[in-house]
Amino acid sequence: MKMMFYNVAACLLVIAVSNDRVLSCPSICYCSTDINGVNVNCGNRGLTVIPRNFTNDSYTISLSGNNLTFVKNDTFEHNINLKYLYLYNNQITTIQQGAFQNLLALQTLYLYNNQITTIQQGAFQNLLALQTLYLYNNQITTIQQGAFQNLLALQTLDLSGNNLTFVKNDTFEHNINLQHLYLYNNKITTIQQGTFQNLSGLLEISMSGNNLTFVKNDTFEHNINLKYLDLDLVCDCNVPFWSWVKSQSFYEDFVTCLDRDNVILSSLQESDFDNCTYKSCYPDYCSNGGSCSQNSYVDLVCSCVGGWTGTTCTGKWNIHRIERL
Known part of the structure; x- marks a missing residue:
């Protein structure tokens, strides 16, 4: 009898704890429990302020589909066990420094379809377990230095559909475990040297739908595991980069080359670039140590050295043929 009493008491205690979890749910939200913890659903409630x-x-908190405009720095200070946080489809413009700093277990953060313009330094500090960060379809124009520096476990970063015009070369320097990087449908015109150099584990880069006009042939040389490359490039004079692309063994690449009249160059031969009309010399326009200048017709001309020849110094004299002559 006494043993039965203890078993009943234990069951009642479990029920009480479970009920306490649900009873602590914000009144405007719906909460449920499972073996992982409490799932909080505050989606589509017309919220303008995040409950406290x-x-x-x-374990999960959904705040999607509301009218939230900012995330304060102490909003989630007690949610140290949170794994998934949904903040998409709001009107968020500002994420204060340290807004997520106590979420040491957070793995996935959804911030897409908002109105964020600037990723501030410290916005994602202390998110040591974060693996996936969705920031697509915002209005981001600026990523401050060190904005992603603490995200050492980050594997997927989606910044597509924003207004970025360039990405600084130290933006991703600390994201050494990054595997999937999406930057498509922005307004990026140049890729700074060293932008991807610390991302040796990167498997996929998507940059289609930008305004790229030139990519250096060593831009992706440190990405030794890169298998998927998606790139749109107006590249009528970008022979060195194309030589690099052809030398790689991608699982799949969608690198599209357009000339000045938006005609796709289906075969990447040097003759396809004979009539290029760039107005100024770009780095690495002339390969193999050649120097670049403009002639009287404002066309670019390469002065080749070391036995190299051709429009951009990518050909080699046939020494044996010369000897026979």
Whole structure:
């Protein structure tokens, strides 16, 4: 009898704890429990301010489809067990420094379809377990130095559909475990040297739908595991880069080359670039140590050295043929 009493008491205690979890749910939200913890659903409730009384056992919190405009720096300070946070489809413009700093277990953060313009330094500090960060379809124009520096576990970063015009060469320097990087449908015109040099584990880069006019042939040389490359490039004079692309063994590449009249160059031969009309010399326009200048017709001309020849110094004299002559 006494053993039965203890078993009943234990069951009642479990029920009480479970009910306490649900009872601590914000009144405007719906909460449920499972073996992982509490799932909090505050989606599509017309919220303009994030509730403050989430239970400490929250495993997921959904705040999608509301009218939130900012995330304060102490909003989730007690949610140390949170794994998934949904903030997409709001009107968020500002993420304060340290807004997520106590979310040491957070793995996935959804911030797409908002109105964020600047990623501030410290916006994602202390997210040591974060693996996936979705920031697509915002209005981002600026990524401050060190904005992603603490995201050492990050594997997927989606910045597509924003207004970025360039990406600084130290933006991703600390994201050494990054595997998937999406930058398509922005307004990027140049890729700074060293932008991807610390990302040796990168498997996929998508940069289609930008305004790229020139890519250096060593831009992706440190990405030794790169298997998928998606790139649109107006590249009528970008022979060195094309030589690099042809030398790689991608699982799949969507590198599209257009000439000045938006005609796709289906075969990447040097003759396809004979009539290029760039107005100024670009770095690496002339290969193999050649120097670039403009002639009287404002066309680019390469002065080749070391036995190299051709429009951009990519050909080699046939020494044996010369000897026979």
